[in-house]
Amino acid sequence: MKKILTGAVAAIALVGIASPAAAQTNQRHYAGTGSLNIPFIGSVPVNYTITNPTPVTIPFIGTVNPGQLLGDLGVATKVGTRYTAVADAPSDSETATPTVNVEFSLSGSVNKDCSFYAGNNGSATQIDFGVIGVRTGNNENVNNAFEMVGPAVANIETLTAGCNFNNEVKIAKNNPLGLVNQDSSGYDNLQFQNNIPYAVTAAWTGVAKDVVANGSPQSLVVTSTDADGEGTIEQGAWRSAMTINFTAPAVTSKGLVAGNYTGTTTLTLQAL
Template identity: 75%
Template sequence: MKKILTGAVAAIALVGVASPAAAQTNQLHYASPGPIPYTITNPGFFGTLAGELGVALQVGTRYTATADAPSDSETATPTVNVAFNLSGTVNKDCSFYAGNTASATNINFGVIGVRTGNNENVNDAFEMVGPAVANVETLTAGCNFNNEVKIAKNDPNGLVNQTASGYDTLQFQNNIPYAVTAAWTGVAVGAVTTGTGQSLTVASNDSDGLGSLQQGAWRSAMTIDFTAPAVTSKGLVAGNYTGTTTLTLQAL
């Protein structure tokens, strides 16, 4: 029996595809030159019976080619997006440089001058000669979050002579009212904008000696001015006049 591929050359090409699934090879072919010539390609059930009968009777031939390989372990993804979520925490903080020692915040006016001349008119005697002023400046102040700036006097009456006793209340007083003004560069609470000049004042006649202003995050120099207007309506009782003003920067 002659071979069907007499005088021909068969070249086998092996192909693999690492991409979307391709059909795997499964070929079945029958052929016979006679006595009844036929070719059958990928037959069904009855075609296979006919082809196998030709092979059994040695009047036909058969060609098969099968190939198989396991598929991807899971669905292939030509594009992969990986989102990295970065996170960290910045603690809320407020800062105010107030010198290197506790004594740096002790503000002493020294002698608060009163009219002591024996030639003063009685209506002027023992009244303040002029206003008492003090100024504090720090180059480092601020908060890194929405915050509140507060000013609180320990006594709304201002500087008070705690030891004064025995005086005519129509002619003398034992307190010196004073105003406090803090100034810095900042923004309104919740605002995202360029900083501008901000200030908070507690007046000398403020009834409770308290004041506050909410701000967004800010950092700048800060000045604090203390001004005690001259008391000219009454004389001052001699003694030590003291008062405390507390500045608070508090993150909200």
């Protein structure tokens, strides 16, 4: 048979496959030709090919492999030949993973902070109205004498203010009565008063607490008549210029007692 290689050249291809896993080679082939002398029978012709003989189970006998028995018998009696090819290599040390996802968790922190540029020294926050004019002319009607000539105003602007987290903006006067006369003097309280009420308005660009949106004009007002002299508003993170306006409306219902009028207003930016 020409399939039996004698004096021919056989080229063997060696193949290794890393992934996916492939079946390892385990081949057994038999071929036979010629004749076999069997006692009492005589010459019996032999011509067969067997590829990868498969075992079978026979009741009361067990598992046998007739093809392999026949093939090995042909080899033993020199009428057949055999070809075997067995290849083996250790499998992957672990299950192969064609795709690997690695998740990196990045973290860091930013401290809560609020800022307000209030000048370079304490004098920047000392707001002096100077002389608060009253009607001092001797030709004033008695019902107008010693009343304020006009409102007292102060305007403050900082170009840097804000907080980088939800925050509370608070304005608080030290005295709800406003500016209070620190000089003692008796007076007719039907005709005079020793305080000057004032309003405070702060304005900036920001957003409401927990809101993510474009900033818009925000404001906080404490009027001259607020009983507790303070007000608050909650905001999301913001940064912008801020203006603070103080307005003391002219006191015209009564005259003002002479003296030094003082008061303090505290602006608080507090991260929540």
